[in-house]
Amino acid sequence: MTSNVRRSIEFFLVSQYYEWKSFLVYRAQAVLWFLNSSLSLVFTFVTISVIYTISSGIAGWSYYQLLLLASLTNIVMGLMWYIVNVGQLTSDMRWGRTDPLMSKPYGTFTLFLSWYGWPASIAESISSLVLLVYAASNLGVPTLQLALYVPLVVLGSFALISFLMMLSVLSYHLFKGGSFMWQFLNLMQTMGQYPLSIYGIGVQLVFSLVVPLGLASYYPSNVLLGRSSAEYYLAFIAVALAVSYVSYKLFYRLMRYYTSGGG
Amino acid sequence: MFESLEPYLAIFRIGIKDNLAYKTDFALTSVFRLAGSLVMLLVWTAIYLASHATSIGGFTLTAIYAYFFLINAVHYVIYSNIDEFIQDDVQSGSVASSLIKPIRYPLNLLFRTLSENALLIVVASLPLFAIVAAFYPLNLNAESIALLLAVVVIGNIVVMSLDFLIGSLSIYMTNIYGIMSVFWGVVSLLSGGIIPLSLFSQQTQSILFMLPFQLLAYTPASILLGTISYAQAIHALFFGAAWAAGLSVFAYFWWERSVKKVMSAGG
Numbered sequence: 001m002t003s004n005v006r007r008s009i010e011f012f013l014v015s016q017y018y019e020w021k022s023f024l025v026y027r028a029q030a031v032l033w034f035l036n037s038s039l040s041l042v043f044t045f046v047t048i049s050v051i052y053t054i055s056s057g058i059a060g061w062s063y064y065q066l067l068l069l070a071s072l073t074n075i076v077m078g079l080m081w082y083i084v085n086v087g088q089l090t091s092d093m094r095w096g097r098t099d100p101l102m103s104k105p106y107g108t109f110t111l112f113l114s115w116y117g118w119p120a121s122i123a124e125s126i127s128s129l130v131l132l133v134y135a136a137s138n139l140g141v142p143t144l145q146l147a148l149y150v151p152l153v154v155l156g157s158f159a160l161i162s163f164l165m166m167l168s169v170l171s172y173h174l175f176k177g178g179s180f181m182w183q184f185l186n187l188m189q190t191m192g193q194y195p196l197s198i199y200g201i202g203v204q205l206v207f208s209l210v211v212p213l214g215l216a217s218y219y220p221s222n223v224l225l226g227r228s229s230a231e232y233y234l235a236f237i238a239v240a241l242a243v244s245y246v247s248y249k250l251f252y253r254l255m256r257y258y259t260s261g262g263g
Numbered sequence: 264m265f266e267s268l269e270p271y272l273a274i275f276r277i278g279i280k281d282n283l284a285y286k287t288d289f290a291l292t293s294v295f296r297l298a299g300s301l302v303m304l305l306v307w308t309a310i311y312l313a314s315h316a317t318s319i320g321g322f323t324l325t326a327i328y329a330y331f332f333l334i335n336a337v338h339y340v341i342y343s344n345i346d347e348f349i350q351d352d353v354q355s356g357s358v359a360s361s362l363i364k365p366i367r368y369p370l371n372l373l374f375r376t377l378s379e380n381a382l383l384i385v386v387a388s389l390p391l392f393a394i395v396a397a398f399y400p401l402n403l404n405a406e407s408i409a410l411l412l413a414v415v416v417i418g419n420i421v422v423m424s425l426d427f428l429i430g431s432l433s434i435y436m437t438n439i440y441g442i443m444s445v446f447w448g449v450v451s452l453l454s455g456g457i458i459p460l461s462l463f464s465q466q467t468q469s470i471l472f473m474l475p476f477q478l479l480a481y482t483p484a485s486i487l488l489g490t491i492s493y494a495q496a497i498h499a500l501f502f503g504a505a506w507a508a509g510l511s512v513f514a515y516f517w518w519e520r521s522v523k524k525v526m527s528a529g530g
Contacts, residue, residue, distance in 0.1 A: 055316065
C-alpha cells in the first residue's frame, strides 16, 4: 500500500517535470498563458472594487473579506486546472488518446492526474495568492487560523478534483463528449467568488455535497475568517473525506465499463 | 449571384450539422453559459438588498437583471469563432487544401462562424430576449430597432475583423490559444460584459467609450433598456464604424500578406 502510494507520487512528479518541459517549448505561448491565467486576479479585483465603490456590497461581508473569498476560489480553481484539465480528458477519451497512457502500470486515477494538468494555471493560483495575502493582511488574520485553514483547502481541493475526475468519465459514458465542462467550470468559478449563502439553501447544499466547490473554498474561508467552531472543523473533514471517497470509488466503477472511443 | 453563394450555403448547413453532432453536450454547454447570467442576478440581488437602494449607478435591480440577460443574448448575435477555425485549419494542415478550393477562404470562415451564430441565436439569444421582454419594458420602437441593427452589423464587423487578425497569427505561431484567451478576456471586461460600463468612474468611461468594444455588449444592451440616449448611441456607432472600417481594411491587407506565408503542418 505504502510502496504503491510512493510509486504513484514519484510517477506524478516525473510527469510534472515532463509536462513543464513540453509546456515551455513554446516560450512566447507560455508567457501568454501565464498572463491569461493571471487575468482572473484583475477581473476579481476590478469587479469587487467597483461593487464596493458604488454600494455597501454583500451583507455580512466586508470588501477585504470578499476579496479573500474570491482569491481563495481562484487559488483552488487554478490548482484544479493545474492538476487536471477535465474537458481535455473527456475529449482525449473520445478520440482514444488515453489508451496508450492506460497501458502503463499505474492506477488510472494516478495516470490521469499526472498527465492531464495544465501548467499555466499555477499562475492563477500564485497571482491570487498575492491578492489573498493583501486581503488577509488588511483583515489581520491570526496565524493559528491560517494554520487551521491550509489542511482544509488541501482536503477540499482533493474532494473537488476527485469529483471532477469522476464527472469527466461519467460525461464520456453519457454523452461521448465534455465540451460543457469548460462552461461548467467557468460557472463554478464565478459562483465560488461570492458567498454561497446568497444563492439559497438548495444551491448551498448542491455545492457542498454534490459539487464540492464549497468544500474547497467557501467553508475553508469561514475558518480563515474566524467564523467556525471545532464541530464545524470536524464536520468539514468528515464531509470532504466522504465526498472524496465516493467520487474515487465511482471513478473506478465507471472506468470498469470504459470502451475506447477511437484510435 | 445566388449560384455563386451555393458552396458557402453548403458550408453553413454542414456547420450547423457539425455543431449538433453531440446534441446533449451542446445543450449542456448552452445551459451553463446561460446560468452565468443567473449567478450575476443573485449577486446583484444580494448587493441591492444589503445597500437598501432602489437604484445603483442609474440601474434599478430589475434593470440590472435585464442587463445581464441582454448582454448574454447580444453576445451570441455579435459573435465570431473565426480565430479558432483558422488555428484548427493551420494545425491540421487543411488550410492548404482550403486555399486551393475554388472558394474564397475568408468567406468559407465567415459562413462557418455564421452557422454557429445562427444556432446560438436560436437556442440562446431568442429565449433570453423573450425572458427579458416578459419582465422588463424594453425600448422597442423604430429608432431603437434601427440603432440596434446598426450596432449589430458594425459590432459583427469589428469582432470578425479582430478575430480574423488574431486567427491569422496562427500562420506565424501555430498555437494562438493563449493570445485568444488573453485578448477576449480583456474584451469581456472592456465591453461591459462583467460590469456595466456606466458603473466605472467618469474618466474610465471616457476612455472605454472611445474603444469599439462597447458595441459588443454595453451599447446594444443599453439601447434595448433605454438607459442611454439616442445621441449617445449614435456617438458610439460613429466611433464603432470608424474602428470597423479601419480594422477590416487592416485585416484585408494583413491577410494578403499572411497568406503567402502559409505552410501546411499536417495532412
